Amino acid sequence: MTSPTVPAASSPIRLCGIDDVLEGCALKVEHGGTAYAVYNVGGVYFVSDDMCTHGPGSLGEGELYGDIIECNFHGGQFNVRTGEVAGPPCMVPVRTYKVRVDGTDIFIEP
Ligand code: FES
Numbered sequence: 001m002t003s004p005t006v007p008a009a010s011s012p013i014r015l016c017g018i019d020d021v022l023e024g025c026a027l028k029v030e031h032g033g034t035a036y037a038v039y040n041v042g043g044v045y046f047v048s049d050d051m052c053t054h055g056p057g058s059l060g061e062g063e064l065y066g067d068i069i070e071c072n073f074h075g076g077q078f079n080v081r082t083g084e085v086a087g088p089p090c091m092v093p094v095r096t097y098k099v100r101v102d103g104t105d106i107f108i109e110p
Pocket of ligand 1: 055077
């Protein structure tokens with residue numbers, strides 16, 4: 001009898017340094033062919049997919065209002081803590097990631 005193959009745990013991904021994302025701002029970061037949006041909400045960092053679920057907008061290039069990111073394309077909004085839709089025309093939540101700050105670096109768990 002053989003044991004089921006367990007996939008190896010993925011390593012955390014370093015996206016950027018804490019100084020790269022100013023307080024109250026968002027930043028688009030690309031890693032391994034995927035674009036992420038990193039947010040600084042009062043010194044606490046959150047990460048989501050960069051691409052808006054409504055279309056081609058970049059959330060990392062949007063405007064951050066508290067913990068709400070406004071897409072730069074049609075103005076749709078998401079809560080960066082949860083990924084939930086906060087304003088139309090978006091209807092589908094955006095994927096968020098578990099964030100870990102280690103020293104001056106921001107990592108996500110893939
Ligand atoms: S592409 Fe983001 S709101 Fe339309």
